[in-house]
Amino acid sequence: MGVAVAAKTVAETCREAKDASHLLARASRDEKDAFLRDLADRIDAAVEPLLQANHADVDAGREQGLNEALIDRLTLTDGRVAEMAKGVREIANLDDPVGEVVEGWTLENGLDVAKKRVPIGVVAVVYEARPNVTIDAAALCLKSGNAAVLRGSSSAESSNGFLAGLIADALAAAELPPSSVSLLSGGGHEQLEELATQEGLVDLIIPRGGEGLKNALKEVAKVPVMYAAAGNCHVYVHQDADLEMAESVAYNAKVQRPGVCNSAETLLVHRDVARELLPRLLAKLSGAGVELVGDQRTRDSAGSVPVEDATDADWDTEYHGLKMAVGVVDSLGEAIEHINRHGTGHSDAIVTGSDEVGDEFTDAVDSAAVYVNASTRFTDGYEFGMGAEIGNSTQKLHARGPIGVRELTTTKYVVHGSGQIRE
Numbered sequence: 001m002g003v004a005v006a007a008k009t010v011a012e013t014c015r016e017a018k019d020a021s022h023l024l025a026r027a028s029r030d031e032k033d034a035f036l037r038d039l040a041d042r043i044d045a046a047v048e049p050l051l052q053a054n055h056a057d058v059d060a061g062r063e064q065g066l067n068e069a070l071i072d073r074l075t076l077t078d079g080r081v082a083e084m085a086k087g088v089r090e091i092a093n094l095d096d097p098v099g100e101v102v103e104g105w106t107l108e109n110g111l112d113v114a115k116k117r118v119p120i121g122v123v124a125v126v127y128e129a130r131p132n133v134t135i136d137a138a139a140l141c142l143k144s145g146n147a148a149v150l151r152g153s154s155s156a157e158s159s160n161g162f163l164a165g166l167i168a169d170a171l172a173a174a175e176l177p178p179s180s181v182s183l184l185s186g187g188g189h190e191q192l193e194e195l196a197t198q199e200g201l202v203d204l205i206i207p208r209g210g211e212g213l214k215n216a217l218k219e220v221a222k223v224p225v226m227y228a229a230a231g232n233c234h235v236y237v238h239q240d241a242d243l244e245m246a247e248s249v250a251y252n253a254k255v256q257r258p259g260v261c262n263s264a265e266t267l268l269v270h271r272d273v274a275r276e277l278l279p280r281l282l283a284k285l286s287g288a289g290v291e292l293v294g295d296q297r298t299r300d301s302a303g304s305v306p307v308e309d310a311t312d313a314d315w316d317t318e319y320h321g322l323k324m325a326v327g328v329v330d331s332l333g334e335a336i337e338h339i340n341r342h343g344t345g346h347s348d349a350i351v352t353g354s355d356e357v358g359d360e361f362t363d364a365v366d367s368a369a370v371y372v373n374a375s376t377r378f379t380d381g382y383e384f385g386m387g388a389e390i391g392n393s394t395q396k397l398h399a400r401g402p403i404g405v406r407e408l409t410t411t412k413y414v415v416h417g418s419g420q421i422r423e
Helices: 010-024 029-045 047-063 068-074 078-093 132-143 154-173 189-195 211-220 243-255 271-287 296-301 312-316 332-342 355-364
Strands: 101-106 112-119 122-127 147-151 181-184 204-208 233-237 264-270 291-294 323-329 347-351 369-372 409-416
Touching (some): 010 181, 010 189, 029 047, 029 078, 029 154, 047 068, 047 078, 047 154, 068 154, 078 132, 122 132, 122 189, 132 147, 132 154, 147 189, 189 211, 204 211, 233 243, 243 264, 243 271, 243 347, 264 271, 264 332, 271 291, 271 296, 296 323, 312 332, 323 332, 332 355, 347 355, 355 369
Parallel strands (some): 122 147, 122 204, 147 181, 233 264, 233 347, 264 323, 291 323, 347 369
Antiparallel strands (some): 101 112, 112 409
């Protein structure tokens, strides 16, 4: 199993990944897709031993007192493993971004200029709890011609190690460099700092985890970092909304999987529909175990549903669980202002019967994904047709939203001439 590299230093691992990246940049689509399809088959064939490895991680996590949101992210099921394999196959079916001509033109002097997509090089992915990221990151990086250095958390060590073995076997079968994907394990903060300072070897780091991980990287990173964002996401119900739709969208956005970054943390409702909508919607949320906090007008409109007084901090909090802040607003403009002030720029939604209102919301809300009449839970590379994602970026350079194969490329200019010289 050539992926696990605990016996090597971080610098040695990154150097080998750099060497592999030069070969991967020239790999054909057929070579890369053969690896991906074989990897998907290996995942399908190894469900039982994979789940056994994962059960060991989950049991250890519960003993260590991991919260339920982290346990949910850590846990693999038959369905999640099948989704993982399906995502790898979908990545194989995507067009190869490497070599794609973004634009091209001919200058007056006859030079032909082409702007082409090329791999970034070595992409390091640092993540907590989620073993599926091991596969998603490996598949997306390989498809886009990048070498991957993966650093999972100790809480998923057994799961990640098993998946790394599948990746190593698939790389060998496809005759791709074994250092195309490397898994770091067993290190603490010092290892993270060393990885984040591998200038000239690591071209990009993508952290996928909580604010603690991101802050730790911000303190030490000397290589570029693309932060996969926190998600303080909102659903706003406008006065002209279909209230049955609003109830369905808001409930799904909060309850369907509350521990993930695209789950809604705040519900905003226009004052004209608050007394009609809130009693039944809040009762449904409360019945699903959601702890509710809200402003005075929310509490006045809640009927018999218990709603605690929201603090200033509640509007800025990503709960990662069954808690939601609820507010009543006087206008679309007030809702937009609230979202832009308190949100994290991840995913926000409006429920409205007006195309004009929907357009105003999507133009004014400064988030990576903005929805009209749909749940925020769709901000996901898999759901967007990308096969998978490494994370969701709320940065504006160079990628925003789900990080898929195209977001893992950069560009170069290729210029062809016939002996031109500059006067």
